[in-house]
Amino acid sequence: MPASPSLATTIRTHTCGALRAADAGAEVRLGGWVHRKRDLGELVFVDLRDRTGLIQISFDPRFTSSETVSLAATLGPESVVLVEGEVVARPTEMRNHELPTGDVEVRAKSLKIVGPSVAPAIPVARVRGEPLPAEELRLRHRYLDLRRPELQENIILRHRLMQTSRKFLSDRGFLEVETPILTKPTPEGARDYLVPSRVHASEFYALPQSPQLYKQLLMVAGFDRYFQIARCFRDEDLRVDRQPEFTQIDIEASFIDQDDIVALTEGLIAALWGEAGLEVPASFRRMSYADAMERYGSDRPDLRYELEIFDASDVFRDTEFTIARAAIAQGGRVRGIRVPGGSGLSRKQLDELEASAKSAGAGGLVRLKRTNGQLEGPAAKFLHDGAATQLALGEGDLALLVAGPNHVSSPALDRVRQDVGRRLALVKEDVRSFLWVTDFPLFERDPGTGRLAAVHHPFTAPHPADVAKLDSAPETVRARAYDVVLNGTELGGGSIRISDPALQSRIFSLLGIDEATASARFGFLLEGLRAGAPPHGGIAFGFDRIAMQLAGAASLRDVIAFPKTTAARALFEGAPSAVPREDLKELHIRIEEPGT
RNA sequence: GGAGCCGUAGCUCAGUUUGGUUAGAGCACUCGACUGUCACUCGAGAGGUCGCGGGUUCGAGCCCCGUCGGCUCCGCCA
Numbered sequence: 001m002p003a004s005p006s007l008a009t010t011i012r013t014h015t016c017g018a019l020r021a022a023d024a025g026a027e028v029r030l031g032g033w034v035h036r037k038r039d040l041g042e043l044v045f046v047d048l049r050d051r052t053g054l055i056q057i058s059f060d061p062r063f064t065s066s067e068t069v070s071l072a073a074t075l076g077p078e079s080v081v082l083v084e085g086e087v088v089a090r091p092t093e094m095r096n097h098e099l100p101t102g103d104v105e106v107r108a109k110s111l112k113i114v115g116p117s118v119a120p121a122i123p124v125a126r127v128r129g130e131p132l133p134a135e136e137l138r139l140r141h142r143y144l145d146l147r148r149p150e151l152q153e154n155i156i157l158r159h160r161l162m163q164t165s166r167k168f169l170s171d172r173g174f175l176e177v178e179t180p181i182l183t184k185p186t187p188e189g190a191r192d193y194l195v196p197s198r199v200h201a202s203e204f205y206a207l208p209q210s211p212q213l214y215k216q217l218l219m220v221a222g223f224d225r226y227f228q229i230a231r232c233f234r235d236e237d238l239r240v241d242r243q244p245e246f247t248q249i250d251i252e253a254s255f256i257d258q259d260d261i262v263a264l265t266e267g268l269i270a271a272l273w274g275e276a277g278l279e280v281p282a283s284f285r286r287m288s289y290a291d292a293m294e295r296y297g298s299d300r301p302d303l304r305y306e307l308e309i310f311d312a313s314d315v316f317r318d319t320e321f322t323i324a325r326a327a328i329a330q331g332g333r334v335r336g337i338r339v340p341g342g343s344g345l346s347r348k349q350l351d352e353l354e355a356s357a358k359s360a361g362a363g364g365l366v367r368l369k370r371t372n373g374q375l376e377g378p379a380a381k382f383l384h385d386g387a388a389t390q391l392a393l394g395e396g397d398l399a400l401l402v403a404g405p406n407h408v409s410s411p412a413l414d415r416v417r418q419d420v421g422r423r424l425a426l427v428k429e430d431v432r433s434f435l436w437v438t439d440f441p442l443f444e445r446d447p448g449t450g451r452l453a454a455v456h457h458p459f460t461a462p463h464p465a466d467v468a469k470l471d472s473a474p475e476t477v478r479a480r481a482y483d484v485v486l487n488g489t490e491l492g493g494g495s496i497r498i499s500d501p502a503l504q505s506r507i508f509s510l511l512g513i514d515e516a517t518a519s520a521r522f523g524f525l526l527e528g529l530r531a532g533a534p535p536h537g538g539i540a541f542g543f544d545r546i547a548m549q550l551a552g553a554a555s556l557r558d559v560i561a562f563p564k565t566t567a568a569r570a571l572f573e574g575a576p577s578a579v580p581r582e583d584l585k586e587l588h589i590r591i592e593e594p595g596t
Numbered sequence: 597g598g599a600g601c602c603g604u605a606g607c608u609c610a611g612u613u614u615g616g617u618u619a620g621a622g623c624a625c626u627c628g629a630c631u632g633u634c635a636c637u638c639g640a641g642a643g644g645u646c647g648c649g650g651g652u653u654c655g656a657g658c659c660c661c662g663u664c665g666g667c668u669c670c671g672c673c674a
Contacts, residue, residue, distance in 0.1 A: 038632090038633045044631095060631075060632090061631080077624080094632065102634090120607090120624085126623090127623055130607085130609095131609090137666095190673050191672085209673095236672055236673040359669095555667095565666065566668085
């Protein structure tokens with residue numbers, strides 16, 4: 001990180017956190033918030049805080065007027081004051097080793113209260129070990145919560161990550177271009193946030209779910225390399241790592257292929273993690289989607305621990321174990337994981353694992369453990385003598401198995417795998433496991449309607465080798481799409497786009513979007529592609545999630561200055577809110593009373 | 597849309613299991629004492645719509661129903 005600039009102004013000469021032993025003897029003027037006060041009668045200490053840290057101010061009648069000491073004694077927490085005084089070294093035994101400024105203090109000569117404060121609704125300076133105030137209060141009094149050094153650090157880190165992204169991309173010829181916030185509604189994907197048009201009755205803008213089409217058109221326009229720290233909006237229910245408005249590092253480039261995006265992205269991630277003082281591998285492991293699903297049951301596997309899924313169908317094929325036989329007869333399999341030393345898990349723990357497998361859709365969880373050379377478990381009696389060897393179970397190992405089609409066993413085993421990894425502390429917490437997942441399927445079939453839907457989005461290019469199968473076997477067509485995953489969390493994803501208008505039309509038609517609809521929704525993209533489009537592709541990162549990872553935060557709310565609640569409310573300013581009837585009338589909107 | 601947890605003083609919590617006198621503690625706040633503290637200490641005081649509404653009961657913070665708010669998860673998030 002470059003040296004910090006001076007934050008000195010006409011009002012202050014230093015910041016609170018900046019003072020060191022070398023400053024002893026300096027006359028300084030400081031401004032800040034009263035963090036804590038210790039009033040010993042004729043001697044008063046104040047910890048003064050700004051975003052750079054804390055410094056102790058002493059008010060001593062030997063060095064200032066008794067009026068000033070009395071004024072200091074009246075200070076309430078969170079008042080803003082200006083202090084003039086001299087930096088003095090503290091006697092050795094009075095140094096505070098917990099503070100970077102703890103070798104010195106400022107001996108105040110004058111004190112001015114410039115921003116008196118009422119008693120804060122939630123404490124900023126907290127009692128050690130006391131839990132944080134309720135999240136509701138933290139959000140309602142956000143200006144106080146944001147004063148806490150922990151949150152300040154998060155927001156400052158976020159700033160640095162943003163600047164790092166800009167510099168990294170700008171240095172590589174990427175141009176930062178803004179795209180509209182008032183844009184066109186899209187029926188695909190997430191629900192849109194709509195904005196009514198005053199000028200055009202009964203018509204609406206939508207806030208962008210991502211700048212996807214605009215960035216492709218910028219490639220058509222010849223800008224060649226684009227990026228944006230883009231705000232995106234999706235009206236879906238929230239999670240601890242999901243906010244209705246969020247920020248993406250959005251990237252697109254021309255005359256590139258997947259490997260170019262991969263190399264660029266690995267560099268960007270190295271720069272971002274480096275900004276947080278962390279190292280990342282020079283290049284990341286890659287795994288196909290098919291491999292990831294087969295071996296880990298997930299398209300974003302956490303590879304900090306093994307517990308790889310294996311196929312145990314052969315062991316059960318000719319047995320009387322009905323559940324397994326039925327699954328195999330219907331084209332399914334018996335798959336599972338081996339848990340080394342897992343025979344020590346208690347009945348209760350195994351029941352809990354089964355419950356989580358069931359909650360992920362499995363019918364049950366078959367347990368087999370090997371003790372004293374023998375297989376034990378409810379299903380053991382169906383198995384022949386060599387089964388333990390065939391399952392490759394060592395002494396004291398446990399196998400956890402799910403029978404059924406892949407779309408049942410994969411998510412169930414993913415859950416079981418994660419639970420086991422956590423319970424047995426198999427997760428190597430100090431490892432950062434980056435992974436590229438590639439060759440996603442282009443389409444998936446909606447189980448309800450049987451219609452094809454785009455896995456990524458409808459502008460994703462099919463794998464050239466699979467184009468011939470578009471009509472005959474569309475579900476087997478691979479996409480030129482890629483996700484980057486860290487420790488089981490998706491950091492970002494992207495694809496090479498379709499640049500051939502004829503192919504784009506064909507994909508629309510496979511997705512059941514007829515020509516008129518395609519033209520109405522995406523006409524501007526199709527026209528653009530017909531106007532001479534370079535091969536192009538890109539990627540987008542969830543910037544908030546990256547900040548959350550690097551800040552070590554437990555919630556996205558802790559890296560966003562003004563986040564929304566789980567119910568998508570802003571408690572601080574009180575959004576959303578009702579509006580005057582006249583405003584609605586101007587927008588040609590009439591509210592249907594609830595319940596009518 | 598569904599499930600779970602939580603809601604008592606400004607803040608963090610006890611009290612709810614088994615309904616019963618005047619609902620407690622620490623911190624913060626107010627007043628007083630204190631010249632080297634750094635979570636200062638000591639003394640005194642003030643502070644309550646037990647989220648809200650309804651019900652059961654002689655009696656409800658505690659039991660029942662509803663509702664609001666916060667959090668976590670499922671669905672949803674091309």
